[in-house]
Structures are given as structure tokens and as C-alpha cells.
Amino acid sequence: MNKIKTEFLGAKVSSPLVLPAGVMGMSFSGLNYCVENGIGVVTSKSLTLVERSGHNGPVIAEFEGGFINAMGLCNPGIVEGLAEINEFKQHSDTPVIVSVFATNTEDFIELTNYVNKSQGDFIELNLSCPNVFDEFGIPLAASKDKVAEIVRAVKEISTIPVIAKLSPNVYNISEIALVAEAAGADALCMINTVGPGMLIDKKMVKPILSNRTGGLSGPCIKPIALRLIHEVYSKVNIPIIGTGGVTNGDDAIEMIMAGSTLIGVGTAVYYRGIEVFDKINQEMIKFMDEENYASINDLPKLEKLK
Amino acid sequence: MDERYTLPIAKITKETEDINTYTFKHNLGAKPGQFIMLTDFEGGEKPFSISVCSETEFSVTIKRIGDFTTRLFKKNVGDLMSFRGAYGSSFFIHKKRVLLVGGGYAVPTFYFLAKTLIENGSEITLINGSRTKSEHVFADKFATLNIRTINTTDDGSFGEKGTSVDIADRLLEEEKFDFVYASGPEMMMKALQPVISDNKYEFLFERYMKCAIGICGNCTMDPLGIRLCVEGPVLPKEKVEQLSEFGKYHRKPSGSRVNF
Ligand SMILES: Cc1cc2nc3c(=O)[nH]c(=O)nc-3n(C[C@H](O)[C@H](O)[C@H](O)COP(=O)(O)OP(=O)(O)OC[C@H]3O[C@@H](n4cnc5c(N)ncnc54)[C@H](O)[C@@H]3O)c2cc1C
Ligand SMILES: Cc1cc2nc3c(=O)[nH]c(=O)nc-3n(C[C@H](O)[C@H](O)[C@H](O)COP(=O)(O)O)c2cc1C
Ligand code: FES
Numbered sequence: 001m002n003k004i005k006t007e008f009l010g011a012k013v014s015s016p017l018v019l020p021a022g023v024m025g026m027s028f029s030g031l032n033y034c035v036e037n038g039i040g041v042v043t044s045k046s047l048t049l050v051e052r053s054g055h056n057g058p059v060i061a062e063f064e065g066g067f068i069n070a071m072g073l074c075n076p077g078i079v080e081g082l083a084e085i086n087e088f089k090q091h092s093d094t095p096v097i098v099s100v101f102a103t104n105t106e107d108f109i110e111l112t113n114y115v116n117k118s119q120g121d122f123i124e125l126n127l128s129c130p131n132v133f134d135e136f137g138i139p140l141a142a143s144k145d146k147v148a149e150i151v152r153a154v155k156e157i158s159t160i161p162v163i164a165k166l167s168p169n170v171y172n173i174s175e176i177a178l179v180a181e182a183a184g185a186d187a188l189c190m191i192n193t194v195g196p197g198m199l200i201d202k203k204m205v206k207p208i209l210s211n212r213t214g215g216l217s218g219p220c221i222k223p224i225a226l227r228l229i230h231e232v233y234s235k236v237n238i239p240i241i242g243t244g245g246v247t248n249g250d251d252a253i254e255m256i257m258a259g260s261t262l263i264g265v266g267t268a269v270y271y272r273g274i275e276v277f278d279k280i281n282q283e284m285i286k287f288m289d290e291e292n293y294a295s296i297n298d299l300p301k302l303e304k305l306k
Numbered sequence: 307m308d309e310r311y312t313l314p315i316a317k318i319t320k321e322t323e324d325i326n327t328y329t330f331k332h333n334l335g336a337k338p339g340q341f342i343m344l345t346d347f348e349g350g351e352k353p354f355s356i357s358v359c360s361e362t363e364f365s366v367t368i369k370r371i372g373d374f375t376t377r378l379f380k381k382n383v384g385d386l387m388s389f390r391g392a393y394g395s396s397f398f399i400h401k402k403r404v405l406l407v408g409g410g411y412a413v414p415t416f417y418f419l420a421k422t423l424i425e426n427g428s429e430i431t432l433i434n435g436s437r438t439k440s441e442h443v444f445a446d447k448f449a450t451l452n453i454r455t456i457n458t459t460d461d462g463s464f465g466e467k468g469t470s471v472d473i474a475d476r477l478l479e480e481e482k483f484d485f486v487y488a489s490g491p492e493m494m495m496k497a498l499q500p501v502i503s504d505n506k507y508e509f510l511f512e513r514y515m516k517c518a519i520g521i522c523g524n525c526t527m528d529p530l531g532i533r534l535c536v537e538g539p540v541l542p543k544e545k546v547e548q549l550s551e552f553g554k555y556h557r558k559p560s561g562s563r564v565n566f
Contacts (some may be wrong), residue, residue: 024523024531026561033531045523045561053559057343057351060517062308071522076562091529203312204386206347270308270519274536 003285004296008041008239008262009161009186011095011121015040015281016296017252020189020243020264021099021126021165022046022071024274028088035094038278041262042094044085046101046126049110051077055131056210061199066218066245067267068197070131070211073101078111082118089119097163097189101126103136105153116159123158125150128167128192130215141167141192147176148183155184163241166190168221168228177232189241189264191228194221218267221245226258233259234305247271249283256299308519312388315381321367321443325411326379327357329365330389337396338419339510339540342366342389343518346381350374353515355489355539356392357414357444367414367443393518395540397508399426400485405505406432407474407498409490412510414444416489420451430454431477435470435490439463471497478502492566496553499546507543513556524561527551 004015018041024030025045034042054074061068075081078100085096098120100111108125115123127141127150140146147164155162164180166173168191177188193215199208207213225244233240242255243264255263268276284296293299317329334342336356344366345351352374358365370379381387397419404423406416413434423430430453436442437460445464448455457465458473466473471494474486478501486502488495489510513525513534520536527534528551537545546552555563 023521024526024533026523026557027526027528027531029528029531030523030526030533031531032529033526033533036531051560051562054516056349057516058345058347059351060519060521061310062519064307067521069517071516074516074524074560076558076560080562201310201312201347201388204347204388208310208347210347210349210351267521270521274520274533 001281003288003294004281006261006296008095009122013040013095013262015277016256016262017041017277017280018097018241018243018262018264019043020266021124023266023269028084028091031088031096032091033274034277035092037274037276038281040094041097042088043097043099043124044081045075046073046099046129047075047078047081047111048073048101049078049107051075051080058209059211060214061208063199065220066216067270068195068199068209068214068216069193070196070209070214072211073129073132078114082114082120086119095121097122097124099124099126099165101129103140105150108150108154109157112154112158116157120160122161122163123154124163124165124189125154126165126192128165130167130169130193130196131211131213133213139167139169141176142170144176144179148179151180151183151185161186163187163189165192167192168194168224168244173228174231174235177236181236181238185238187239187241188232188236189243190232191221191225191244193217194224217245219245219247222251226254229255229258229260230302231305233301246280249280249287252280252284253287253299256296257302259301308390310388310390312386314384314386316363316383318383322441324370324441325367325443327365327367327414328378328387329358329363330387331363333361334359334364334392336364336392338422339396339415340392340394341539342391343393343515344387344389346377346387348377353518355412355415355510357417359418367411369411391518393535395538397487397540398485398542399423399428401426401428402484403429403482404431404485404487405474405477405483406430407470407486407488407490408433409435409470409494410437410441411443412489412491415510416487417444417447419487420448420453424451424453431483432456433458433470433473435459435473437461470494471501474498475501492553508540509546511539511541514559516559524557524559
């Protein structure tokens with residue numbers, strides 16, 4: 001397992017695999033269950049200042065190639081959410097990313113003040129949820145000015161490294177990534193869900209999701225994630241948590257080659273069970289053995305785009 | 307693929323004032339203890355245990371509680387409903403002397419279990435409990451199975467007087483069972499646990515479910531982190547004994563904890 005040990009913003013991690021926001025991250029015990037199954041870093045559900053129940057069901061639907069989901073940012077609120085993280089930290093020294101969501105700079109500042117007092121290791125700004133459009137409009141990650149303002153404000157007061165989570169649903173992701181870096185982001189997490197998309201029940205002639213639309217995750221988004229990560233990696237000098245459709249060791253290796261330092265694994269929990277993290281760890285090691293790489297840090301990256 | 311089926315309601319059977327059984331013509335291929343997620347695409351998708359299951363049809367038996375179930379009670383035969391599943395763990399089929407302890411709307415799932423146990427040659431004793439006669443379910447259906455059944459109500463208005471746990475306590479003083487199954491309100495199962503501490507057992511739990519496929523984490527149980535929609539809803543004694551939240555709290559749709 002030494003082969004897959006690495007470092008991320010000064011923290012030692014046992015595996016480059018990250019549990020992304022919104023997957024199994026509702027409780028201290030859910031996070032711990034993923035650690036027992038081989039994850040290297042965990043992320044909380046995106047926390048908001050006030051508790052949210054999320055959208056009515058159905059909130060998730062499968063199609064060939066992936067899922068659409070619109071959970072609606074359900075979370076117990078920042079205070080209870082951080083209590084779960086602190087409880088997790090009593091059982092584990094695995095690094096925790098605290099994901100937070102707000103719609104304006106003031107609220108992000110308030111959330112950061114809470115996170116500063118928690119045992120979270122990193123703060124991740126969810127600037128990119130596609131599933132609360134009716135309520136909040138276009139994701140913040142679509143606006144360079146907003147991204148700059150929020151990242152700068154949070155970076156100024158945060159006592160822990162700041163990660164910006166980017167949306168794939170923009171035409172200028174590299175510019176937005178550069179703006180986030182210039183504003184002080186220590187790392188990027190990308191990509192959030194794609195689309196959003198829609199599925200229809202043919203007999204009742206209704207959208208399957210009660211929110212009508214939902215973001216795509218799973219294998220179908222991997223090629224999009226790889227392209228966007230490579231484009232952003234070519235421009236920025238901060239580490240990237242490459243996320244989107246990673247289901248096996250080969251996918252994880254591709255993510256690294258595209259420019260990722262760590263790799264998110266979310267929807268794959270459905271396809272391969274909670275053991276998916278251990279399986280991917282082993283598959284990465286197998287690839288490295290076969291290709292004679294001594295460490296995950298020795299894996300080559302794609303040439304940067306000019 | 308996580309298949310979804312949209313079918314007309316084939317039959318509605320009124321069990322009590324607030325409990326109906328809904329039947330669909332579909333080969334679900336489920337095992338006893340498993341559940342489906344049911345929706346009408348009007349807002350809300352909810353988990354229900356399978357109470358009857360054959361190669362041609364299956365049923366769910368549902369208590370009217372809130373928005374979704376109230377809307378369901380206004381539907382008629384022929385109205386379309388959509389479901390996915392069956393999901394989750396199932397009861398271990400023990401082939402010897404078994405005791406089934408049930409309470410309220412969670413009893414009907416024992417009908418599916420009892421039929422399967424009979425096919426496997428088990429010797430069954432069923433305690434079918436409810437608060438009062440008007441809430442008692444499935445007594446007629448269980449009678450057709452010719453198994454030893456003890457009907458009981460808290461107020462004595464039907465069958466014996468007392469809770470399911472009282473009856474189980476009394477039975478276990480006089481007899482031995484190789485395996486105990488429980489399905490009912492969580493506080494019933496909590497009260498039952500010390501009574502059956504020398505026995506092997508399985509309990510059927512309920513927690514708030516959203517995805518039902520093990521991704522969202524809403525249904526995890528502390529401190530194990532197991533997902534009730536995948537590793538549950540049926541949990542064995544070894545797991546139940548480790549649950550710190552059993553009989554204490556559960557999580558709301560937001561993930562916030564609420565005490566029982
Ligand atoms: C594995 C499992 C099996 C179940 N089997 C049955 C059954 O066979 N028959 C039956 O009548 N009921 C069953 N339930 C409970 C049933 O899901 C709820 O009664 C139903 O969802 C209530 O919905 P509502 O909108 O009418 O009420 P609401 O007003 O929304 O809720 C009333 C209460 O029902 C529970 N509930 C609501 N939504 C959910 C949800 N998505 N997941 C879990 N619990 C919820 C909560 O405790 C809530 O406080 C089962 C639950 C689970 C988890
Ligand atoms: C059920 C579900 C809930 C999610 N919730 C969040 C969330 O709260 N915040 C967030 O930043 N991303 C959320 N995401 C996006 C994931 O973190 C991830 O970026 C995306 O699913 C792509 O990775 P995957 O294909 O490995 O799942 C969610 C995804 C899913 C499937
Ligand atoms: S309901 Fe989503 S993990 Fe169980």
C-alpha cells in the first residue's frame with residue numbers, strides 16, 4: 001500500500017482516493033465506513049448555514065452510463081454537520097474536506113468562521129451545484145467575478161487550505177480556474193455533476209426526478225472530466241482533485257495522467273459496492289507493478305496544452 | 307441497471323381504516339424483508355416492505371401517515387404508480403423452530419416471510435400485535451397459512467391483551483426457539499431485545515431513505531456507518547448489538563438527528 005501513499009497540501013494521505021461531497025457524507029459513521037473500505041480523504045455533504053431537507057423524491061435515476069440526481073443540498077446545517085465531522089475525527093485521523101454551499105459572499109464568510117472552529121482539514125467551496133437552479137439561479141462558478149470575490153474573501157479568513165469546486169457546465173473553465181487560483185485557492189476540485197439532464201417516464205409522461213432535472217454523474221462523464229482537468233492542469237499551478245465517473249483503477253490512472261493529484265470516487269459506490277475504494281487501490285497498484293512505477297507520484301502526466 | 311416499472315394498481319384491499327394493500331401484476335423476484343421505492347411523480351418516493359410476492363404479482367401494505375400515503379389512499383384500481391427495487395437485505399431462512407414477533411403495519415411483511423419459511427419446512431409461531439382491534443392487520447391472511455398464531459392487542463379488544471413483547475416474554479419462559487424475527491415499531495424491538503438476548507435473531511429497521519441504492523448516505527446507522535438500504539433493512543443480532551442509535555435517534559431528510 002506504500003505505493004499509493006501521497007501528499008496533498010501538506011497532509012499525508014494513505015490513498016489518493018477522495019470521497020466527494022454528497023456521497024455517503026451525511027454522518028460521521030458514513031464517512032468512517034468509507035475509511036474502513038480504503039478511502040484516503042473524505043468530504044462532508046455540502047453544508048449550508050440553515051438545515052435543508054432537500055428535494056422531494058425521486059431524487060436520483062439511473063440510465064445506461066450513469067445517473068442523474070437532484071438531492072437539493074439536503075444537510076443538517078453547518079453546526080450539526082461540523083459536529084458530525086468532529087465526531088468522525090475522534091475515531092480517525094483521515095483528512096476531512098468540509099464542503100460548504102452558499103449563494104453570496106457574506107454567507108460563505110460566516111460558514112468559514114464556523115469551519116475555522118472545527119476539526120476539518122480543508123474547506124471546499126461548492127460554487128457549482130446544478131440542482132438548485134429554481135431556488136438560486138445560475139451556479140456561482142459560471143461568473144469569474146463571483147468566484148474571485150468569494151475565494152478571496154474566504155481565503156482571507158480561513159485557517160485551513162481552501163479548495164474551489166468547479167462546474168463543468170461553463171464554456172471557459174480554464175479562465176475560471178485561473179481566477180480562483182489568483183484569488184488564493186489552494187486547490188481545485190473538478191468536476192461537479194454535468195448538465196443538468198432529464199429523464200422521462202413514458203407511461204405517466206412525467207419527468208422522473210421531482211426537480212425535473214438533475215446533474216449527471218458516473219461513467220458517462222469521465223471523458224468530459226478528463227478533458228476539462230487536462231485543460232485546467234495546463235493553466236494552473238495548484239493541485240486538482242480529479243472527479244467524475246471514476247469506477248476502476250484504469251479510470252483513476254487516467255485522472256492522474258490528465259493532471260489530478262487526488263481522485264474523487266462517488267457514484268462508483270453503486271456500481272461496485274462500498275468495497276470500491278479498496279478495489280481501485282489494488283487495481284492502481286497492479287497497474288504500477290506491471291508498468292514498473294514505484295510510487296503513485298511517479299506516474300507521468302499528459303503534456304500540458306500550449 | 308436499476309430498473310423502474312410503471313404499472314396500474316391491479317387491486318386495492320382495505321385492511322383497516324388506515325391500512326391498505328396495493329397489488330401490482332409484476333414478477334418482482336424479491337426475497338422476504340426487501341422493499342420497493344414507490345412514487346406517483348407528484349412529489350415523494352417512499353420505501354415499503356413487500357407483503358406478498360409470487361411470480362405473477364406482489365403487494366405492499368401501507369399505513370396512511372403523511373402527504374404521500376394520504377395521496378396514495380385516494381388512488382383507484384387502474385391508476386398508474388411507478389416503483390423500483392426490490393432493494394436491501396432479506397431475512398435468513400431458518401429451517402427449524404422460529405418465532406416471529408410483529409407490530410402494526412410492519413407485520414404484513416411477515417406474511418411473505420412465513421410463506422417462504424413454510425416452503426422450507428420451518429415450524430412457525432407468529433405473534434401478531436397491534437394497539438387495538440381496528441388497527442390489527444392480516445389476521446385472516448395468516449389464518450389461511452395454518453401456522454400457530456397468537457393475535458394480541460394492547461387493550462385486549464382483539465386476541466390476547468398485552469404487547470407483542472409481553473407475549474414473547476411469556477412464550478420464551480416455557481419454550482425454546484432456534485431463531486427470532488422482529489418487525490415493528492423501533493421501541494417494540496428495543497423492548498424485545500433483552501427478552502431474546504439468549505436467542506439468535508434478526509430485526510427489520512426503518513430509516514429515512516432517498517436514493518435506496520447506497521450512495522446518498524441518508525440511511526447510515528451509527529456507529530457502523532452501514533446503509534440501511536443496502537446492508538439493511540434486515541440486520542442480524544451481531545449488527546443490532548453494536549448500533550448506538552438503536553431506540554435512541556434516527557435522521558431526518560436533512561440528516562439532522564431526532565430522538566425517538
Ligand atoms: C425499509 C422500510 C420499509 C417500510 N415498510 C413500510 C410498509 O410496509 N408499510 C408502511 O406503511 N410503511 C412502511 N415504511 C414507512 C413508510 O416509508 C412511511 O410511512 C412513508 O414514507 C410515509 O410517507 P408520507 O409522505 O405519507 O409521510 P411523511 O409525513 O412524509 O412521513 C411520516 C413519517 O414516515 C417516515 N418516512 C417518511 N418518508 C420516508 C422515507 N423516504 N423513508 C423512510 N421513512 C420515511 C418518517 O419517519 C416520517 O416521520 C417503511 C419504511 C422503510 C424505511
Ligand atoms: C447523490 C449525489 C450527491 C451529490 N452532492 C453533492 C454536494 O452536496 N456537493 C457537491 O459539491 N457535489 C455533490 N455531488 C457531486 C459529486 O461530489 C461529484 O462531483 C460528481 O458526482 C462526479 O463524480 P462521480 O461520477 O464519481 O460521482 C453529488 C453527487 C451525487 C451523485
Ligand atoms: S437511502 Fe441513500 S444510502 Fe440509503
